[in-house]
Amino acid sequence: MNKRIVILGAGYGGMMTATRLQKMLNYNEAEVTLVNKHDYHYLTTWLHEPAAGTLDAERCQIEIESVIDTNRINFVKGTAESIDPNAKSVKLTDGQTLEYDYLVVGLGADPETFGIQGLKEYALGIRSINSVRLIKEHIEYMFAKYRSEPDKLEYLTIIVGGAGFTGIEFVGELGDRIPELCNQFDIDPSLVKIYSIEAAPTALPGFDPELVEYAMNILERKGVTFKINTPIKECNPDGVILATGEEIKAGTIVWTGGVRGNAIVENSGFETMRGRVKVDDFLRAPGHDNVFILGDCALIINEETNRPYPPTAQIAMQQGQTCAENLTSLIRGGELKKFTPEIKGTVASLGKGEAMGIVGSKKIYGSTASVMKKVIDNRYLYLLGGMGLLLKKSKL
Ligand code: FAD
Incomplete structure (x- = not known):
């Protein structure tokens, strides 16, 4: 029987895993299911704009079935409720149970309130x-x-x-x-x-x-x-x-004071720090070689600073890529690849035409940084859905 891969969450990590798997695996090499709360993927990194009302929320939505190949990936619109790593199954809120051989958890973050009352x-x-x-x-x-x-x-x-x-x-x-x-x-x-x-x-x-x-x-x-x-x-x-x-x-x-990993991960019995699982070199949860944890649900230590990397879309996407490669290796019997984040830079927007950040080791400001921010946003659209998606959603 084909191995069953279940991906929870169609965010940056989950979508990257799904779209890479559909390219890497041959037809019928595995049974891949992507589960997400909504039938659209959203661009979390753009959400400050519709929140303020400077961009329509619809611009941040991408219909999942317009990006994944439904002949290769089975999409389930549903909300995960819990994971049973021993039974290798996921329960959805509508009562469905999905069984897996390999699980990818990309359920994003919950707010961290630090116990502040109210x-x-x-x-x-x-x-x-x-x-x-x-x-x-x-x-x-x-x-x-x-x-x-x-x-x-x-x-x-x-x-x-x-x-x-x-x-x-x-x-x-x-x-x-x-x-x-x-x-x-x-x-x-x-x-x-x-x-x-x-x-x-x-x-x-x-x-x-x-x-x-x-x-x-x-x-x-x-x-x-x-x-x-x-x-x-x-x-x-x-x-x-x-x-x-x-x-x-x-x-x-x-x-906007902080995030922790999605509560489902902790509540399903995985060992966590602020809701995030300290994954092994190959992105797997300790003690669960068939469970990969990505993005805001995962914790990776930056060896240079001895502190966790902040959760970012940049890392989630790179993890999705490595996770897809590792799943392909597991199915074909190859070697697993270690994950090492490659931080290309960080640019924060400060409103229309203004931004600042670091690209490589260079500080950038003002309109240059603002253009760079758009280039970063567009690069993601291109990686996810090629030229078609870029033309449809690009901010330039
Ligand atoms: P997400 O992208 O959050 O996706 C999680 C997915 O899981 C969603 O589709 C959600 O609907 C789904 N889901 C959640 N619960 C369930 C459930 N129970 N069942 C089924 N589906 C579920 N990072 C950068 O690198 N650069 C930036 O410039 C940047 N800017 C940001 C700006 C803002 C305003 C915010 C809020 C974040 C920004 N980030 C940025 C951080 C980045 O967005 C996150 O780190 C990234 O989205 C994490 O990706 P993920 O795949 O872990 O989860």
């Missing part, structure tokens, strides 16, 4: 197409509501918890969107407040200080107020309370 209940998150639609609609609703309750200035305040990569990209977009919203709702822009609040001693922890300073200057000019080295102690329906005791009232609170 965050789960009252803060929105940039996580999926549905969650960013909610953020955009919520901000607009707050602006509309302010028009009928003009004494409630807090409706015009937006708090973004976490000034890491996602938080910074989001406030950059907000800086562009707010003038447009003020125009639409006839609101004085000076009444709108955007707070970027970070517990660490710097914004963009891990980034080069010169790049951080550049980013903060640009964003301050766009109206963002930073509160760095300032942990949020509590979140409530009216705003946040900081560790300093200061209370900031806000109509919108968005939490």
Whole structure:
């Protein structure tokens, strides 16, 4: 009987595994099933834009069956509920059970709330197409509501918890969107407040200080107020309370302060650190040679710094490629390949026409960085779906 490969999650890691497998394996060499919550893949790395309302959410969606070859890969629209590594099966929420010989887990991340009271209940998150639609609609609703309750200035305040990569990209977009919203709702822009609040001693922890300073200057000019080295102690329906005791009232609170691996992994009995499995050299879960864990669910230590690599799409995609090669080897009886991330650079957008980052070892800023960001986005589209997808979805 053909080996059964089940891939959970059609994110960067899962999609890359599936599209590479469909190229590498011959017909009927294995039975490959891809399971995903929705019938579309979404471009998580673009989600700060639809969240702020500067890009239509639909632009970030790619129909899965337009990219995978359904003659080679069986697509199941379903939500994984649990994995039983001993029985080698996955349970879906609709009651289906899928059995596997090899499993690939690419279920992405859950928010890490660090136990901050009220965050789960009252803060929105940039996580999926549905969650960013909610953020955009919520901000607009707050602006509309302010028009009928003009004494409630807090409706015009937006708090973004976490000034890491996602938080910074989001406030950059907000800086562009707010003038447009003020125009639409006839609101004085000076009444709108955007707070970027970070517990660490710097914004963009891990980034080069010169790049951080550049980013903060640009964003301050766009109206963002930073509160760095300032942990949020509590979140409530009216705003946040900081560790300093200061209370900031806000109509919108968005939490971008951290992620952990999808809870399904931990709840299914895999050993985890912040929900992420410390995978072996070949991307397998320790003690489970037939389970590969990718992307935000996986933890890999950077030997140079002795710290985990931050979870990125860049690494998830590279893992998907190696995972497909290793699965092909397992089926054909070849050698497994070790995974080593190849960090090509990181570029953070700061809104329209502005970005900063590192490519290779070179720092880049402004419009050059912004063009580079688009090149990176387009490269992914090309890798995933060739010229057709690039022409359909490209931002250039
Ligand atoms: P994801 O891409 O998150 O995909 C997970 C998939 O699993 C989704 O399709 C989801 O619907 C599905 N799923 C979840 N639960 C279930 C379930 N129970 N059953 C079935 N399916 C399920 N990284 C970079 O490298 N560069 C960047 O510039 C960058 N920018 C970012 C900007 C933003 C706004 C954000 C939020 C993240 C950014 N990242 C960036 C990080 C990057 O997006 C993630 O590291 C990457 O998406 C992880 O890929 P993944 O394959 O692990 O999971």
